[in-house]
Amino acid sequence: MPVSGPSISLQQLSRHYGTVRAVDSVSLDIAAGTLVALVGLSGSGKSTLLKMINRLVEPTSGTIRIGDEAVDSIDPHILRRRIGYVFQNIGLFPHMSISRNIAIGLELAGEKEGRDERVAELLDLVELPQDMASRMPDQLSGGQQQRVGVARALATRPGLMLMDEPFGALDPVTRDNLTDQYKALHDRLGLTTIIVTHDMAEALYLADRVLVMEGGQIKADATPAELLSGNVGEEAEALVSIPRAQAAHLIGLGKPA
Amino acid sequence: MSGDWNQALARVPELLAAHVQLSFSALLLAMLICLPLAIWAARSPRVAGIALAVASLIQTIPGLALLALFYPLLLGVSALVGGGISAFGFLPALCALTLYALLPILRNAVTGLTGVDPAAREAADGLGMTAWQKLRLVEAPLAAPTIMAGIRTAAVWTIGAATLSTTVGQPSLGDLIFAGLQTQNWTLVLAGCLFSAALAISVDLLLGLIERGIRERERIWAGAGIAMIAAGLAIATLPSMMARDNIVVIGAKGFSEQFILARLIGSRLEDAGYAVRYRDGLGSAVVYQALAAGDVDVYVDYSGTIWTNQMQRTDSQPKAVMLDNIAQWTSATHGVKMLGALGFENTYAFAVRPEDAREKSLRTLDDLARVSSDFTFGTDVEFLERPEWRMVQDTYPIRFRDARSFNPTFMYPALASGEVDVISAFSSDGRIAANNFVVLEDRKGAVPSYEAIVLLSPERSSEDRFVKAINPLIGAITVANMREANYMVDREKDKKTPKQAALWLKDKLKE
Known part of the structure; x- marks a missing residue:
C-alpha cells in the first residue's frame, strides 16, 4: 500500500x-x-x-x-x-460536459497532454461508464454527480x-x-x-x-x-x-x- | 400619396444609417461601462446598491429631458477645456442614449453574476481558480444568458429613444417623425415609425437568437445572430461612409415656417453651387449655440428670441434699435453675423375665436384681461416659460382659469373646437386667417418685436459667395406671402411640402 x-x-x-x-x-x-x-x-x-x-x-x-x-x-x-476538495453541494459546472468538469483541474494547471486518457481513467476509478464523459451534469443522478465530484477532485493526483x-x-x-x-x-x-x-x-x-x-x-x-x-x-x-x-x-x- | 412615400423613402437610407450608428455606439459604450461595473458590483453589495440606484434614477428622467440636459452640460465642459467639444448632434445624443441603456444592462449583469449557484463558486474556489479564472470559466458563462437579455432590452430602448435625438441636431429616423408631426404629413410620421420599429424588432430578434444560442449552448445560433448583426450594421452604415466635405448645414427649429425658410435658403445656396443638408426640429437654445460653434452654417431666428433668450434683455426698444443691438452683440460675443431681416415679423399674438371677439367685444389685451378668469389658455410647449409671458403678465392683469400646452399643429384646432379659448399664436401663421381668428392688439407694447433675421456662422460670415447667395432674401419676404406659404404646408387639403412652399415663396420675392 x-x-x-x-x-x-x-x-x-x-x-x-x-x-x-x-x-x-x-x-x-x-x-x-x-x-x-x-x-x-x-x-x-x-x-x-x-x-x-x-x-x-x-x-x-x-x-x-x-x-x-x-x-x-x-x-x-x-x-x-x-488538495482535493469535495463537498455536499457538489458544485459541478452546469455549462461544462462531464469530461471537462473532471479535467478542469488539469486545464487550470495548463496540462494539455493526456487529458482524455486521464478522464477515462478517473471515470473507471469512480465506477462510472465511459459514455458519461460527453454528457452534461443535469443529465446525471445525484449519486453519479458526486462520483464526478470525487473524480474531479482526484484529477490532479492530490x-x-x-x-x-x-x-x-x-x-x-x-x-x-x-x-x-x-x-x-x-x-x-x-x-x-x-x-x-x-x-x-x-x-x-x-x-x-x-x-x-x-x-x-x-x-x-x-x-x-x-x-x-x-x-x-x-x-x-x-x-x-x-x-x-x-x-x-x-x-x-x-x-x- | 405615392409621391409622399417616395419623398419619405428617399430620406430613409441616410437617416437609418445615422440611427443605427448612434444606437449601436450608445449600446457598445453602455456595455463597456456596465460590464466591468457589474463585475465590481457583484463582489460588493454597496457598489451594486449605488450603481443600480444611480442607473434607476437616470431611467426616471424622460428621454427628451436627458437629451436636453446634455446640451448645457457639454457646453459647460467645452468651456472648461477651452472649446472644441461639440454640444450639438452626435455627442449629446450618444451620451444621453448611453446613460439610458445603462440600467437594463447593469441590472441584468448584476443579477446574472450574483445569481450564479454558490456551489459552483465554492467548487471554483476549492479547485484553485484565481478570481479571473473563476470569472472567465464559471461566472461569466453562467451569467451570459441573463446579461444578453439585458443587452437586448437596452438595444430596443436605445433604438426607440434615438428618434428623440433629432431635437439636439443628430439625424435619426426621428427626423421623419418630427417633421411629419409638424407639417401634419402623416406619411412621414408613419415612415419614421415603421422603420424605427422594424429596426428595433429585427435587432431584438437577432439578439434573441444570440441569447438562445448562449442559453442552450448552441454556438451555431449565437454565431448566426452575430454574423447577421454585423452584416446589418455594415449595410446600414454604408451610406454615411460616403464623402461629405464642405456641405452646408442649414438649421431649422420645429415648425413649418422654419422648414420653409431653411429650404428657401438651401435652394439659393444650391443655385450658387453648394451642397446642403438640413437639420430640422432643433430647440431655440440649441440652434443658436450650434451656429456659434459652426455645427450649423445658417438659420433664421427672430429678433425677440435673441433679445430675450440670448441677450437676457427685458427692456423694450424700437425695432431698428433692437436689430442694431443684436447685430453688434452676436458679432462681438460669438462672431455670428446677422445678415439682416427678411422683412416680416413672427411675433406672439393672442388669438381668439371670432364669435368670442364679437360677443365679448375683445379687441385688445386689456379686453382679454377683463375676461381672462373665464378663459382657458392654449400655448405651445415653451411659451409659459418664456420671458414674453412674464412681460405680458407684468403689463396686463391677465389671470387665466387654466393653461394647456400643445404642439403648434394641435393648438389651432384646439382653439377652433373650443377646447381652449385663447392661444398664443404666431403672427405669420396662415391658420389665423384661415380660421378667421381675431388677433388681440398689444397696445402697450409688452411683447418685443420678432423680426425674422438671418444668422450666419462665424466661418461663413466672411465667405463672399455664401453671403451673396443669401443676401437677396433680406427684406424680400412680406408677411402675407409668408402666411400663404405657411398655410400651404399646414393646411389639411392640398398640402404642400416645405420644399414646394419654399419654391413658391422664391418666386414671390420682392425685388
Missing part, C-alpha cells in the same frame, strides 16, 4: 466570528495516509476547521502545516490545486483529500456504496483524507481515526474501536450511543420471538 498523502499538523488553530469561537485553539497531528473523520453537531466548528486547511477560511490565529510547509506561505489558489459531508445529500443505498468505494480508493491511492460528517455511524465505519468536535474544540480523539468501547468522554458517548442503540434495536428485531 503506497502512501503518497502528506501528514498534517495544526497548532493552536482558532477562527473567531465576532465573539463566537467557531474553532477554539485546536492543536492536532494527522499522520500521512490516515482517513480521519471529523464528527460533531451542526455549528460545532468541523467545517470551519476543514476549510482552514485549504484556506477557504482564513484562521484568526494559529498555524497549519501540510507536510513541512505552512499553508499561509503558499498562494491560496496554488495550495488548493494540490495527496490530501478534504471532504465536507460529501455523501450527506444522497439516498442511503447510494451513500453506502460510495462510502465503501471511497474507502477502497483512499487505501489504494495512499491518500490522507479528512472527512467531515455529522453521522457517527458513517465515521465509525469509514475512518481510521475519529475526532469529535463540540464548541470549536476537539472533545474526543480515538479509533472507532476505542469509541465503541466507551470511556472517551460524554460528548463522544452521546454521538456513539445513537448508532449503538439503533444496531441493538435492529438485532433485537431480527431475533425470532
